[in-house]
Amino acid sequence: MGEKTERAYCRTCEAPVLATKQKPAHVLHLLLTLVTLGVWLIVWIVLTLIASMKSYRCPTCGDRTVPYTRKLRKEFEARGRTREARF
């Protein structure tokens, strides 16, 4: 399993964070697909679909994050917070 990161907003921490989510180890799955003459491709596809449905998590509290939209950025800046140190 690898890890994907994305800039997102954590409603629990009330701050923008660099959120993470797990992604399949595609190189390993490619090798397994070749070794099993394509049979492993089914497992690879299922795991990739499951991983794509999972949401990004806050690295601080572990809660789900939401996309860091322009609206959220304005709200955050309006509160005068400067907790963007995690970037």
Ligand SMILES: [Zn+2]
């Ligand atoms: Zn958080």
